[in-house]
Amino acid sequence: MLGSNPELRRKPGLRGKSRGLSLLGGAFGALLFLAACEEQNTYAPPPPPTVTVAQPLIRDVTEYLEFSGTTAAYARVEIPARVPGVLQAVHFEIGSEVSKGDLLFTIDPQEYDASVQATEAELARAQAVLSEAEKTLGRARTLIQRGNISQASLDEAEANYLSAEAEVLVREANLTSARIDLGYTQVTAPMSGRVGRNLVDVGNLVGQGSATVLTDITVYDPIHVYFEVNERDLLRAIERIRSQIGEGGSARDQANFPIEVGLTTEEGYPHVGVTDFTESQVDPNTGTLQVRGVLENPGKQPALLPGLFTRVRVPIAERAAMPLVSENAVGFDQSGRYLLVVNDEGIVEKRTVTLGQLVEGLRVIERGIDPSDRVIVTGVQRAREGIAVQAEEIDMMSLLLSANGASASETGRRGDGQRATGDSPGAAPDAATD
Structure with a gap:
């Protein structure tokens, strides 16, 4: 454009003046841009954080x-076999509630039943001997008053009576013991509570040598x-x-x-x-x-x-x-x-x-x-x-x-x-x- 315009070619100073104006305008624009940037970067503090408060x-x-x-259990007891014998029956359901006195086990009672019968017979015989000794002592006391027997005979009659009386007491104690052993063949609950499992199965020998624990009861x-x-x-x-x-x-x-x-x-x-x-x-x-x-x-x-x-x-x-x-x-x-x-x-x-x-x-x-x-x-x-x-x-x-x-x-x-x-x-x- 400049080369084609004869007027401009004749006035070379005009071209320099136009170029100066352009440079001045560019500098002014740069100053405005820098001023705008400086205004945008001005620091502004953040707002206070928000919290939630409450009075106690x-x-x-x-x-x-x-x-x-x-x-811990209030009470717990182990149930042993108190007499030796073969376990014959189990009478409870495992883990069930039982009451005091309920039958739990049966140990074969035949041997103990026979022992009771034999002891009863021995007691009867001792009682018969005591009865005869009592009659003999009565006759001796009558005859001593008449002078028909000596004092030694009376003393012997009294001794025989006392011996027979003691024998009856022994046989009564034996019968009591035999009946207790027979009762032990029926194993019952000593207290109310929850029974455990049977620790011994039917058919096993229990109580031989030492007490065998059969089960337990827990309160x-x-x-x-x-x-x-x-x-x-x-x-x-x-x-x-x-x-x-x-x-x-x-x-x-x-x-x-x-x-x-x-x-x-x-x-x-x-x-x-x-x-x-x-x-x-x-x-x-x-x-x-x-x-x-x-x-x-x-x-x-x-x-x-x-x-x-x-x-x-x-x-x-x-x-x-x-x-x-x-x-x-x-x-x-x-x-x-x-x-x-x-x-x-x-x-x-x-x-x-x-x-x-x-x-x-x-x-x-x-x-x-x-x-x-x-x-x-x-x-x-x-x-x-x-x-x-x-x-x-x-x-x-x-x-x-x-x-x-x-x-x-x-x-x-x-x-x-x-x-x-x-x-x-x-x-x-x-x-x-x-």
């Missing part, structure tokens, strides 16, 4: 001591539970119990206090009972005291069987107006357990706390917070001590209801026999809560 739930709670225990209702109390918990329990019943309370009052028991697959502590025995001293090797409780365990298929592992808790005190917070709100660092709270200015503060037991999914706070504190229950990971947050308030009671609902749902899912994981409402706090 204030409730009266029961203070518990929690232990691990083992169930499931009631049932015992044994648990060990460490020294620290023992002293706490003694202090609380004495404060409740007074120093003048009897030993039975101090020994019989309520207990609650739950199995590993059960929610909470559905079985209740009382303690009925406490060892007289602390074991110096373990530093624990063994305690035994007794619980009702009815039904043909009782819920508790001997030898099961159990969770045991013992209520020792009622505590009024204790603060409870969600377990999720509790944090842990080198200083121990803590809660984060939001003050009136919206600033996060850290409160070191002492934890108590778990109550229906909420944790009791022994020390460290006030009832009016707004505790961060969700969004704890986004909160830091000293920063500002946007707090949304909820009621701690809603978390309690949610925990109970989740617990009920978990119990329903465990209907297939699978064991759930996680803490149960009765789980003991860890060592850091002390």
Whole structure:
């Protein structure tokens, strides 16, 4: 274009001027672009993180001591063969309930029946001899008065009578023993309970040389539970119990206090009972005291069987107006357990706390917070001590209801026999809560 225009060719300065204007415009555009970029990169602080807060739930709670225990039969007896002989019959169904006096086994009684008959005959003969000796003694006493016999004859008659009388006593004792042995051939239940399996089959010789155990009977209702109390918990329990019943309370009052028991697959502590025995001293090797409780365990298929592992808790005190917070709100660092709270200015503060037991999914706070504190229950990971947050308030009671609902749902899912994981409402706090 420039080469074809004669005017431009005649004015070479105009071309340079046009090129300068173009460069000036490009520089001006670059300055505008840089200014726009600088304005877009200006730093803007992020908004405060949003957290959920709730004031502690204030409730009266029961203070518990929690232990691990083992169930044991209320009573158990082995049924032996008390006389030797051949086992003739079994009269019970394995695993059934039997009553005291029910016939369980029969040992061949023929030998013992014959022994009874022979002893009865010997007793009859001894009684006849005694009768004759009594008559002889009577005649001797009459004749001695007439002077027809000597004193020696009278003494002999009295001795024969006493000997015959003693022989009758011996034969009566033998007959009693023979009848007892005959009775032992009918093996009966010494108490009511659940009978086990027969340990010896019909046709075997039993009781030869030593007593042969034939079966056993176990009493499931009631049932015992044994648990060990460490020294620290023992002293706490003694202090609380004495404060409740007074120093003048009897030993039975101090020994019989309520207990609650739950199995590993059960929610909470559905079985209740009382303690009925406490060892007289602390074991110096373990530093624990063994305690035994007794619980009702009815039904043909009782819920508790001997030898099961159990969770045991013992209520020792009622505590009024204790603060409870969600377990999720509790944090842990080198200083121990803590809660984060939001003050009136919206600033996060850290409160070191002492934890108590778990109550229906909420944790009791022994020390460290006030009832009016707004505790961060969700969004704890986004909160830091000293920063500002946007707090949304909820009621701690809603978390309690949610925990109970989740617990009920978990119990329903465990209907297939699978064991759930996680803490149960009765789980003991860890060592850091002390």
